[in-house]
Amino acid sequence: xxxxxxxxxxxxxxxxxxxxxxxxxxxxxxxxxxxxxxxxxxxxxxxxxxxxxxxxxxxxxxxxxxxxxxxxxxxxxxxxxxxxxxxxxxxxxxxxxxxxxxxxxxxxxxxxxxxxxxxxxxxxxxxxxxxxxxxxxxxxxxxxxxxxxxxxxxxxxxxxxxxxxxxxxxxxxxxxxxxxxxxxxxxxxxxxxxxxxxxxxxxxxxxxxxxxxxxxxxxxxxxxxxxxxxxxxxxxxxxxxxxxxxxxxxxxxxxxxxxxxxxxxxxxxxxxxxxxxxxxxxxxxxxxxxxxxxxxxxxxxxxxxxxxxxxxxxxxxxxxxxxxxxxxxxxxxxxxxxxxxxxxxxxxxxxxxxxxxxxxxxxxxx
Amino acid sequence: xxxxxxxxxxxxxxxxxxxxxxxxxxxxxxxxxxxxxxxxxxxxxxxxxxxxxxxxxxxxxxxxxxxxxxxxxxxxxxxxxxxxxxxxxxxxxxxxxxxxxxxxxxxxxxxxxxxxxxxxxxxxxxxxxxxxxxx
Numbered sequence: 216x217x218x219x220x221x222x223x224x225x226x227x228x229x230x231x232x233x234x235x236x237x238x239x240x241x242x243x244x245x246x247x248x249x250x251x252x253x254x255x256x257x258x259x260x261x262x263x264x265x266x267x268x269x270x271x272x273x274x275x276x277x278x279x280x281x282x283x284x285x286x287x288x289x290x291x292x293x294x295x296x297x298x299x300x301x302x303x304x305x306x307x308x309x310x311x312x313x314x315x316x317x318x319x320x321x322x323x324x325x326x327x328x329x330x331x332x333x334x335x336x337x338x339x340x341x342x343x344x345x346x347x348x349x350x351x352x353x354x355x356x357x358x359x360x361x362x363x364x365x366x367x368x369x370x371x372x373x374x375x376x377x378x379x380x381x382x383x384x385x386x387x388x389x390x391x392x393x394x395x396x397x398x399x400x401x402x403x404x405x406x407x408x409x410x411x412x413x414x415x416x417x418x419x420x421x422x423x424x425x426x427x428x429x430x431x432x433x434x435x436x437x438x439x440x441x442x443x444x445x446x447x448x449x450x451x452x453x454x455x456x457x458x459x460x461x462x463x464x465x466x467x468x469x470x471x472x473x474x475x476x477x478x479x480x481x482x483x484x485x486x487x488x489x490x491x492x493x494x495x496x497x498x499x500x501x502x503x504x505x506x507x508x509x510x511x512x513x514x515x516x517x518x519x520x521x522x523x524x525x526x527x528x529x530x531x532x533x534x535x536x537x538x539x540x541x542x543x544x545x546x547x548x549x550x551x552x553x554x555x556x557x558x559x560x561x562x563x564x565x566x567x568x569x570x571x572x573x574x575x576x577x578x579x580x581x
Numbered sequence: 582x583x584x585x586x587x588x589x590x591x592x593x594x595x596x597x598x599x600x601x602x603x604x605x606x607x608x609x610x611x612x613x614x615x616x617x618x619x620x621x622x623x624x625x626x627x628x629x630x631x632x633x634x635x636x637x638x639x640x641x642x643x644x645x646x647x648x649x650x651x652x653x654x655x656x657x658x659x660x661x662x663x664x665x666x667x668x669x670x671x672x673x674x675x676x677x678x679x680x681x682x683x684x685x686x687x688x689x690x691x692x693x694x695x696x697x698x699x700x701x702x703x704x705x706x707x708x709x710x711x712x713x714x715x716x
Contacts, residue, residue, distance in 0.1 A: 330657075332655075332656040332658075333657060341590045342592050342596060342706065343596075343678070343706050346707060347679065348655045348656045350654040350655055351656070356652065356666075357668055357679075360649060360690075361648035406651070406652075407652065407654060408650045408651070409652070452622060454620070454622055454677050454678070455676070
């Protein structure tokens with residue numbers, strides 16, 4: 216069976232705004248990836264782009280991706296929703312045996328979007344939800360409230376997560392929002408939608424990243440050990456939603472990693488548009504032995520803890536790059552594995568800010 | 582340059598029954614003839630049996646709060662007033678509805694609520710003004 220390796224990663228740092236357009240941003244990330252992999256552009260067989268036309272304000276977004284990443288006259292495809300889906304798509308292309316080197320690209324130009332709240336509102340049913348004009352922070356807060364109630368948590372638990380990630384981001388030169396904050400400072404923030412405070416919400420950012428997947432282990436930086444995706448209990452009118460629980464996580468992690476192998480996970484990178492997202496994913500993953508809320512209070516998920524969660528700073532510390540969040544996590548995971556401190560990790564990414572669906576990838580050091 | 586994207590969404594058979602019910606001040610559910618489960622808002626098919634559904638019935642308007650939040654934000658900007666959002670599930674039914682709770686009621690998970698209908702109704706989700714405590 217063909218193994219799939221991460222041959223190189225490239226990114227440009229998260230920033231609230233870039234003056235460059237998305238092609239220029241992607242080109243820089245692509246050049247960084249090529250340099251990292253040592254592979255020539257002529258050796259790239261295919262490009263899998265992640266994109267969402269609504270976020271970019273451009274129809275058929277993928278038509279504008281290939282030029283700046285060496286994809287002209289080669290196999291190209293666009294995978295919608297979160298970019299971890301695009302990563303998994305690239306992985307499967309290599310598994311077919313038809314492709315040797317596949318480039319996965321993602322970017323966010325959130326600073327272009329002038330009415331993000333309305334764009335997200337379009338996620339939901341036009342008859343039952345959209346007319347109510349609910350903000351997506353409130354939608355996430357409904358989840359957070361139900362989760363804390365079900366698991367007997369406290370809103371303060373969300374502040375512990377946010378403080379951890381903002382502090383972790385100080386170590387990461389690609390992070391936009393790292394700071395020397397503390398739990399009390401975050402607890403004094405206003406509520407944007409109870410129980411979510413301002414710092415429990417990841418701020419949007421501009422970002423681009425490129426990952427080269429290969430069947431050749433010559434320049435392997437990491438090995439892809441497993442992938443999984445599942446849709447949870449989500450419907451656009453919310454009537455199927457089980458608030459406070461991510462139903463997608465268990466089936467996805469079962470595909471990616473047999474339960475007997477969960478010890479290989481030495482840290483987790485999870486996209487967390489909200490602090491509650493991190494806890495809700497972790498609660499279902501089954502990679503932490505013990506109660507997740509006790510773990511967060513006891514410091515087990517800190518950078519030096521028993522199971523570091525988002526040692527990169529996550530989206531709260533780095534910035535939330537919309538659908539690029541999944542690939543952002545992959546790039547951070549590979550960078551962290553290359554530090555030599557950890558041998559294996561799990562990457563999880565939700566399929567949108569308030570969607571019960573998502574992907575999981577397991578990586579080991581190359 | 583701004584290009585407005587304009588769409589017109591038909592509600593479909595099942596949801597039309599629901600919206601028609603709201604216009605008449607009623608909560609309408611679909612009922613599966615195989616497993617007898619009732620769903621609000623109504624479905625044209627059973628999500629468990631995958632049988633087509635042809636039966637639509639009025640249900641008790643009392644519902645239970647599954648979760649809630651308070652906020653002054655709307656998708657279109659900040660509102661001056663605090664809004665209490667609730668997701669409610671009607672008694673003996675599956676599914677549920679997102680709406681607002683009247684601000685005089687203190688929200689909590691498990692609270693029994695009922696819809697407050699507007700006097701003038703047109704067959705939309707706004708025919709429910711808000712939910713309020715059922716007792």
